[in-house]
Amino acid sequence: MSIPKVVGIEQEYAIQLKGDPALSAFEASCMLVNAYAARIGLRKEGMRILWDYAHETPYEDIRGRLFRKSPTQQVVHDEDNLRINAGLPNGARFYTDHAHPEYSTAECLGARQAVACDKAGEIVLRQAVSDLKALCPQVDVSLYKNNSDHKGHSYGCHENYLMDAQAHEDRLIRDPEAAARTLMPFLVTRQVFAGAGKVGGEAPHSQSASYQVSQRADFMENLYGLETMYARPIINTRAEHHADADRFRRLHLILGDANMCETAAFVKIGATQIVLQMFEDGFIDEDWRLKEPVNALQRISIQHDVAVALEDGHRLTALQIQRLFLEKAEAFKSSAGAAAIPDYQEILTRWAELLDGLERLKLSADFDIEDDPGNLAQKVDWVLKLWLLNRYRNARDGSWDHPLLRVLDLHYHRVDNLEGLFYKLQRDGMTQRVCTDARIGHFVDHPPDDTRAYFRGHCLQKYAKEMFLLNWEVVGFDHGEVHRMVPLLNPLKGTRKQFEDIFTAAGDSRELIARLQAE
Amino acid sequence: MADTRQIKKPKKKTGQKKTDQQEQAAPLSKEKEKKLKELDNYIEGVLEEAGEDFLDQFKQIEGE
Numbered sequence: 172m173s174i175p176k177v178v179g180i181e182q183e184y185a186i187q188l189k190g191d192p193a194l195s196a197f198e199a200s201c202m203l204v205n206a207y208a209a210r211i212g213l214r215k216e217g218m219r220i221l222w223d224y225a226h227e228t229p230y231e232d233i234r235g236r237l238f239r240k241s242p243t244q245q246v247v248h249d250e251d252n253l254r255i256n257a258g259l260p261n262g263a264r265f266y267t268d269h270a271h272p273e274y275s276t277a278e279c280l281g282a283r284q285a286v287a288c289d290k291a292g293e294i295v296l297r298q299a300v301s302d303l304k305a306l307c308p309q310v311d312v313s314l315y316k317n318n319s320d321h322k323g324h325s326y327g328c329h330e331n332y333l334m335d336a337q338a339h340e341d342r343l344i345r346d347p348e349a350a351a352r353t354l355m356p357f358l359v360t361r362q363v364f365a366g367a368g369k370v371g372g373e374a375p376h377s378q379s380a381s382y383q384v385s386q387r388a389d390f391m392e393n394l395y396g397l398e399t400m401y402a403r404p405i406i407n408t409r410a411e412h413h414a415d416a417d418r419f420r421r422l423h424l425i426l427g428d429a430n431m432c433e434t435a436a437f438v439k440i441g442a443t444q445i446v447l448q449m450f451e452d453g454f455i456d457e458d459w460r461l462k463e464p465v466n467a468l469q470r471i472s473i474q475h476d477v478a479v480a481l482e483d484g485h486r487l488t489a490l491q492i493q494r495l496f497l498e499k500a501e502a503f504k505s506s507a508g509a510a511a512i513p514d515y516q517e518i519l520t521r522w523a524e525l526l527d528g529l530e531r532l533k534l535s536a537d538f539d540i541e542d543d544p545g546n547l548a549q550k551v552d553w554v555l556k557l558w559l560l561n562r563y564r565n566a567r568d569g570s571w572d573h574p575l576l577r578v579l580d581l582h583y584h585r586v587d588n589l590e591g592l593f594y595k596l597q598r599d600g601m602t603q604r605v606c607t608d609a610r611i612g613h614f615v616d617h618p619p620d621d622t623r624a625y626f627r628g629h630c631l632q633k634y635a636k637e638m639f640l641l642n643w644e645v646v647g648f649d650h651g652e653v654h655r656m657v658p659l660l661n662p663l664k665g666t667r668k669q670f671e672d673i674f675t676a677a678g679d680s681r682e683l684i685a686r687l688q689a690e
Numbered sequence: 691m692a693d694t695r696q697i698k699k700p701k702k703k704t705g706q707k708k709t710d711q712q713e714q715a716a717p718l719s720k721e722k723e724k725k726l727k728e729l730d731n732y733i734e735g736v737l738e739e740a741g742e743d744f745l746d747q748f749k750q751i752e753g754e
Contacts, residue, residue: 183753196751270751321745326753399754425754562726563733575737578744582736590739595732599725 173451175511176444177333183271183326189311196270206302208257222256223642231410260631262624277624281513282441287606291614317584318386325390328429332422338451339420356459360489364525365439367428368553381571388472413643415660431593434550441518626665634680648680
């Protein structure tokens with residue numbers, strides 16, 4: 172039986188530095204983390220909350236020992252740990268990953284909440300830039316929420332979805348064909364509404380592309396695998412579930428683009444939750460296996476309405492495949508599984524609107540938008556960006572080779588809401604919203620109420636001085652004579668409903684633990 | 691915005707004339723025209739501020 176599809180988004184941001192040639196991207200990322208941590212009071216004297224890496228197993232593969240990598244585990248010393256990491260009172264983690272600032276949202280129950288938390292992450296990053304500027308006026312940092320530097324380097328927007336352990340075992344590990352028949356065709360084709368758009372190509376197969384639907388498609392090479400920085404797979408098989416693995420597993424997707432448009436992000440996350448729920452419940456028994464999924468992913472990115480081959484010999488477009496899933500989702504809506512997904516009907520409605528819009532979208536061979544009666548340019552990043560680029564391009568010589576088109580592409584994703592082109596369009600009322608600014612602002616400071624993020628966030632809000640470590644599945648308190656650990660092995664427990672009264676009553680973490688033990 | 695897109699700007703490279711259909715499309719309201727002009731100016735400003743070497747300097751390290 173399927174369980175609620177708790178979701179979290181991990182966004183790596185591109186970082187551009189000016190003003191201090193000696194400053195590396197890694198150092199600047201760490202400075203951002205610490206500037207923000209200081210702003211919210213997490214760097215006061217005596218406060219040392221480490222990120223606990225004990226549960227991270229990047230070399231273990233869900234498919235078993237044959238697939239594992241040789242561990243070259245590095246010990247992260249406490250000073251480096253503090254420099255790199257900040258667990259936030261809103262349940263998120265803000266940290267440095269390689270040389271990128273990364274923001275992982277708290278665990279969210281629904282798609283709208285996940286979009287709001289992801290957007291709250293942009294605000295956190297903006298505040299960090301502003302705080303860093305105040306501390307080091309000579310350093311000029313700009314951040315971009317995208318997935319490519321247009322020079323062949325990519326960075327991710329990963330999605331994590333909670334799965335029932337038995338379903339994960341049966342349908343992903345023991346019978347990967349089940350995923351190939353259903354989940355994989357959905358993931359390969361969802362880019363038609365979830366792609367962020369990109370000028371040009373960065374892989375041998377896409378060198379002649381003027382414009383692509385997806386930022387990440389050029390970098391996807393496999394169906395399954397452990398890698399994240401080369402030979403990237405559609406489904407990452409890292410056996411790192413951040414929960415009690417006997418009951419819960421994590422589906423770790425690394426193929427998605429970073430969305431600026433709220434509608435695209437909402438439908439991407441919501442539709443993925445629904446398809447995953449149907450997959451776990453065995454509701455899809457059709458066989459929609461793609462003949463060459465990775466090739467299909469890349470071809471659709473270059474031409475959104477190209478027909479790709481299924482194993483059974485049929486040829487369907489991404490839109491047609493998405494319609495098959497939408498039809499199943501309509502039939503699934505009265506099931507118990509559907510009831511566990513917040514905003515189910517709204518997801519279906521908006522998903523259908525996007526597919527209808529794609530059906531009627533007319534592009535010329537040179538990517539001019541000839542007709543967009545579904546107003547996709549208010550909802551879908553790759554169409555909105557295309558409209559913007561065409562405005563500039565067609566006012567000049569119409570060529571896609573103009574280098575400034577790539578500059579515009581990057582500036583569409585700039586996080587600074589006064590400088591970024593997406594935010595200019597949003598300010599002008601040219602984008603559709605699914606979250607209010609107030610709701611997004613709420614998640615800058617507060618965790619979601621209905622997952623374990625509530626518990627973790629409130630520990631940081633009330634007892635940060637007594638904490639010495641945390642990660643997704645544990646909160647640790649330093650009680651002098653003893654370290655007390657509170658495990659958070661169930662992402663669905665630790666909610667406001669369960670713990671609000673306890674947090675209100677408990678003056679310190681000793682009292683919190685006493686009350687937890689008395690429960 | 692959808693309305694504005696129905697009137698395609700002619701491309702300089704082709705010297706294409708507007709079709710009858712495009713001629714018949716609803717004219718832009720003055721307010722929209724103003725907004726689009728402002729957007730064009732904004733884009734120019736962004737590009738100017740970014741500078742000619744922006745793309746060369748925008749180098750990222752491979753991420754996950």
